[in-house]
Amino acid sequence: MLELLLALWPLFALIVAGYYLRRWEFPNEAFWPGAERLNYFILFPALLFSSLATAPLDNPALPRLGLAVMLALGIAWLALLLLRRLRGWRAARFGAFTQGALRFNTYLGLAAVASLFGQEGLTLAALMLALMVPTVNVLSVWSLTAERGVSARSLLLPILKNPLILACFGGALVNFSGLGLPGGTGRLLGLLAAASLPLGLFCVGAALKPEQLGGEIPALGWNSLLRLLAMPALAWAVAYALHLPATESTVLVLFFALPTAPTAYVLTRQLGGDSQLMAGLITLQTLLAAASLPLVLMLLAL
Template identity: 80%
Template structure:
């Protein structure tokens, strides 16, 4: 338990630091949107590109890892659809609940995996992101627009323009083509990647909205319990079912145990979802994850 806490507490310290800095209005309100854009469009894609460009794509465990990712997400999606039919949720609420259950905080996930499992873990995480990011984005857009319908172009366009997905695809293509990252390119990407995770965690903290944690307590409670407890247990069961190796199992469970992504708030607001509910889910899940992540990982070994 102590090694887990040692690896994870600095990550949550950065999140709390981001929240404190924004409350103190330092370095200014205009800084945080600019920092998020810099990280989202440049620094974080550099991390994913460099990880996938050097990843062992011929690893025989990859098909099982891909099957585990898609099976876990698929079971969660089917469960949401069934509950929506029973409860009669509007698309505005269904979209928020879907993102609360299936989306994940990529910055926190990669920072935790890097702290716990090093470069090998980050490589596996980048491979998983290449599958999970487009899948959960498609599910989220469809959920938020389920009532009014949406064209195939409108559904796929946010996915096709996502810089994280483009970076994953570019890194995989460079890898498969056999191009190296010599001539200092690997060093440049490494410097950009090193800046990504701490800045991302500060931005996660700055995006939290504690004032939104009023009302909706039953909905917040069950969604947080499913995201932070039931989903990682589902990931563990899928990993055991498919007989994944220990490292792949650990990375899969950790991704399924992460709180939802702060960017879910922006997508929810843009597509007319319940943005207040989404903000509350992001805030509460992120705060509770400081307790649930180390406890769950310790229990699952």
Template identity: 90%
Template sequence: MLELLLALWPLFALIVAGYYLRRLDFPNEAFWPGAERLNYFILFPALLFSSLATAPLDNPALPRLALAVMLGLGLAWLALLLLRRLRGWRAARFGAFTQGALRFNTYLGLAAVASLFGQEGLTLAALMLALMVPTVNVLSVWSLTAERGVSARGLLLPILKNPLILACLGGALVNLGGLGLPGGSDRLLSLLAAASLPLGLLCVGAALKPEQLGGEIPALAGNSLLRLLAMPLLAWAVARGLQLPTMESTVLLLFFALPTAPTAYVLTRQLGGDSQLMAGLITLQTLLAAATLPLLLTLLAA
């Protein structure tokens, strides 16, 4: 437990620092949107691209890991559809609940994996993200537009334009083509990647909105329990059922135990979902994850 806390507390310290820096208006309000864009479109894709470009894609464990990821997401999606039918959620609300349950804070996840397992863990996480990011994005868009319908173009376009997905595809193609990262490009990408995780965590803290926690306490608490407790228990069961090795099980569990993604708020607003509920879910889950993440990893990953 102590070793895990030593690995994770600096990550949450950066989140807290980002929260207070923005409240103190430092460096200024205009800095944070630009920092988020820089990280989302340049720095973070560099990390994913370089990790996949050099990953051992012939690893025989990859099909089993892919099965674990898709099985876990598939079971969670079926449970959400059942809840929607039972509770009669409209698309605006269902979309927020879906993202609260299925989406994950990629910045925090990769920073945690890097602290726990180093480059080997980052490579494994990048391979998982290549599967999880497009799948979760499709389900998120569909859930927000379920009542009015959405064309195949409307469903796929946000995914094809997603820089994280493009970086994963580009890195995999470079890897499969045997091109490598010649001429110092590996060093350039590693410098960009090194800046992505601390800046991403600061931006996560800057995006927190505690003022959004005033209403809908039962909804916020229920969805947070689903994301921070039920999802990691599901991942643990899947990992045990498929007999995944220790590191793969831990990384799978970690990504299913992460709080939802701050970018879910943007998608919810763009597609007419309940953005106030989404902001509350992002804030509450991120705050609670400081306690639940080390506890669950200690109990379930042992």
């Protein structure tokens, strides 16, 4: 338990620091959008690319891990569709609830995996991201536009242009080609990757909006419990059924126990969803994850 807390508390300390830095307007308000873009388009892809380019991809558990990811997401999606039918949610709210339940904070997830499992964990996480990011993005866009329809091009084009997806597939191609990262390329990507996680956690904190927590406490509460407790329980059940090894199971459960992604707010606003509800979900889940994430991992270790 102590080792787990020692691995996780610095991550949440960076999130808190990011919140107060933005609140104190340091360095200034214009810094944060640029920092997010730098991380999203350059630093974070460098981490994913380098992790997969040099990873041992002959792990026999990897196909089962991929199956576990898709199976858990599929079960969760069917449950959300049933809830929508029972509750009669409009797309604006259903899209926010879907993202609150299915999307995940990638920066926090990779930082936690790196602290707990090092390079081996980062490799597993990068492979999971290659499956989870496009799937969750498609489901998020569809849920926000279900009432007015959306074309296949609108669903697929953002995925094909997503720098995280491109980095994952690029790294895998380099790995299978046997080229490796020669001539100092690995060192360059390593330097860029080293900056991605702390900057990403600062940006997570900067995106928090505690003022959005009022008004819809029941909705915020049940969706947060679904994301932070029910989703990791589902992931554990799937991992158990598929007999995943311990490390793969833990990484899977960890990613399903993460709070929702701050970028969900941007997508919700762009597609006419309930952005205030989405902002509240992002903030509450991130705050609660400081307690729920260590709890889930501790129970997993028993």
